[in-house]
Amino acid sequence: MTVRIGVFDSGMGGLTVLAALRKALPGADYLYLGDPARLPYGTKSGATVTRYALQCAKVLVERRIDLLVVACNTVSAVALGPLQETFAPLPIIGVVEPGAEAGVKATRNGHIAVIATEGTVRGGAYVRAIHARNPDIRVTQAACPLFVALAEEGWTEGEVAEAAARRYLEPLFEHAVPPDTLVLGCTHFPLLRTVIESVVGSGVNLVDSARTTAQAVAARIPPSAGSVAAPPAFLVTDSPARFARLGGQFLGETISSEAVELIDLA
Amino acid sequence: MTVRIGVFDSGMGGLTVLAALRKALPGADYLYLGDPARLPYGTKSGATVTRYALQCAKVLVERRIDLLVVACNTVSAVALGPLQETFAPLPIIGVVEPGAEAGVKATRNGHIAVIATEGTVRGGAYVRAIHARNPDIRVTQAACPLFVALAEEGWTEGEVAEAAARRYLEPLFEHAVPPDTLVLGCTHFPLLRTVIESVVGSGVNLVDSARTTAQAVAARIPPSAGSVAAPPAFLVTDSPARFARLGGQFLGETISSEAVELIDLA
Numbered sequence: 001m002t003v004r005i006g007v008f009d010s011g012m013g014g015l016t017v018l019a020a021l022r023k024a025l026p027g028a029d030y031l032y033l034g035d036p037a038r039l040p041y042g043t044k045s046g047a048t049v050t051r052y053a054l055q056c057a058k059v060l061v062e063r064r065i066d067l068l069v070v071a072c073n074t075v076s077a078v079a080l081g082p083l084q085e086t087f088a089p090l091p092i093i094g095v096v097e098p099g100a101e102a103g104v105k106a107t108r109n110g111h112i113a114v115i116a117t118e119g120t121v122r123g124g125a126y127v128r129a130i131h132a133r134n135p136d137i138r139v140t141q142a143a144c145p146l147f148v149a150l151a152e153e154g155w156t157e158g159e160v161a162e163a164a165a166r167r168y169l170e171p172l173f174e175h176a177v178p179p180d181t182l183v184l185g186c187t188h189f190p191l192l193r194t195v196i197e198s199v200v201g202s203g204v205n206l207v208d209s210a211r212t213t214a215q216a217v218a219a220r221i222p223p224s225a226g227s228v229a230a231p232p233a234f235l236v237t238d239s240p241a242r243f244a245r246l247g248g249q250f251l252g253e254t255i256s257s258e259a260v261e262l263i264d265l266a
Numbered sequence: 267m268t269v270r271i272g273v274f275d276s277g278m279g280g281l282t283v284l285a286a287l288r289k290a291l292p293g294a295d296y297l298y299l300g301d302p303a304r305l306p307y308g309t310k311s312g313a314t315v316t317r318y319a320l321q322c323a324k325v326l327v328e329r330r331i332d333l334l335v336v337a338c339n340t341v342s343a344v345a346l347g348p349l350q351e352t353f354a355p356l357p358i359i360g361v362v363e364p365g366a367e368a369g370v371k372a373t374r375n376g377h378i379a380v381i382a383t384e385g386t387v388r389g390g391a392y393v394r395a396i397h398a399r400n401p402d403i404r405v406t407q408a409a410c411p412l413f414v415a416l417a418e419e420g421w422t423e424g425e426v427a428e429a430a431a432r433r434y435l436e437p438l439f440e441h442a443v444p445p446d447t448l449v450l451g452c453t454h455f456p457l458l459r460t461v462i463e464s465v466v467g468s469g470v471n472l473v474d475s476a477r478t479t480a481q482a483v484a485a486r487i488p489p490s491a492g493s494v495a496a497p498p499a500f501l502v503t504d505s506p507a508r509f510a511r512l513g514g515q516f517l518g519e520t521i522s523s524e525a526v527e528l529i530d531l532a
Binding site: 036037038040043044045048145146148149150152153158159160163164166167239242 | 302304309310311314411412414415416418419421424425429430432433504505508
């Protein structure tokens with residue numbers, strides 16, 4: 001039987017997680033929900049983000065998913081507990097724990113840098129998740145909100161992206177023992193991977209939470225070998241045409257506007 | 267009697283309009299409403315923006331304002347008509363018409379450039395407002411969404427802002443007859459005025475829609491000479507502490523967190 005996986009994010013960033021999931025589990029069916037009418041979540045309060053997340057998850061649960069992936073660092077950081085309580089026993093996997101796990105495994109010198117949105121940094125979820133695994137690891141955090149705007153503008157290379165990456169990242173590595181691992185704690189950031197690597201250098205391990213989350217999901221679901229999956233379906237709260245037009249660069253393949261359904265959560 | 271002016275915007279950008287209003291009409295009382303729980307409006311559909319705008323205006327009207335300033339280009343562009351119909355006979359002034367008027371007055375060569383958010387550009391409100399005054403004027407538009415992120419990050423000077431300004435603005439002026447007037451069609455953009463001027467050069471007239479809107483309001487209301495106005499009060503839909511902390515750079519003076527009230531529009 002084909003497994004049906006729900007994926008949700010505030011906007012298009014979670015499509016990098018969907019792309020990684022489809023590589024890890026090509027036989028599953030995917031239903032993606034984006035909430036562009038209310039994005040970004042990263043600058044909103046925990047109470048507001050939790051309320052929005054419960055509304056989004058409810059829509060996916062009503063469409064009979066077998067597993068929910070919270071492909072949004074902000075929601076994973078502040079609302080995973082309420083989601084798991086409300087929709088138990090549905091398995092719900094966020095992006096923070098797999099990213100933290102991969103960071104802890106990757107570091108050799110015990111110093112990890114985490115870059116994320118303002119909300120994720122302020123909430124400290126990565127710090128807690130890393131310290132739950134190893135309290136001796138030093139964690140240096142930085143909010144990089146402009147990276148989100150750069151990814152959405154498609155300016156993932158060139159002078160502006162490079163200058164922004166230098167301004168955000170260089171201070172993170174000005175330590176006697178600089179971090180040897182950098183966790184990309186926002187689903188938009190993998191699009192800037194090349195620029196980020198050029199600033200931090202090849203000596204730093206880059207942890208892409210999209211990829212590590214897909215691996216965590218794959219570990220829980222046996223790949224349904226042989227079944228031919230349908231193309232992913234998309235639900236969005238605003239501007240389906242824009243989602244189809246811009247989402248392709250996050251998903252890594254064209255999104256047909258017929259596959260995008262407008263829904264109302266209000 | 268003191269006039270009570272309501273000002274609303276999706277977030278903090280409209281504080282540049284409030285600052286200009288207080289300079290033009292220091293004797294009025296001001297009540298500002300920001301809707302950060304649902305910002306940005308600039309990438310959302312017209313129907314969604316109109317629905318949000320009606321909800322925001324209702325709250326201000328219930329608090330007995332004498333005039334409403336829509337300090338948001340996106341809302342002014344798509345929802346001014348519905349607002350005026352719904353709340354007639356309340357005078358409602360947006361930022362698009364005064365900006366267009368000032369642009370038409372400023373141009374000598376008949377070519378105006380307008381920079382704004384994606385929603386404002388797509389809606390074409392500045393083009394319509396300029397052509398209603400003079401159909402022979404050529405209008406060149408560009409969406410500059412990264413300027414919003416730069417203003418909110420406080421990166422209004424330096425390498426990143428300069429590189430972004432060059433990338434957005436230089437193509438606008440590569441014409442046989444380049445524009446001699448540039449309308450800042452987003453309330454965030456006056457914060458980047460210095461960088462914008464350094465790219466376009468001193469030969470280009472910069473029209474700041476915050477300032478031109480304040481002048482349009484002042485023309486309708488006689489300054490209530492002699493009255494001592496209370497400090498402005500603020501209503502926000504999310505994160506009052508963040509609003510107080512970051513809003514100061516838009517308003518040009520410190521915002522006390524006690525002056526910011528959290529409200530729920532949902």
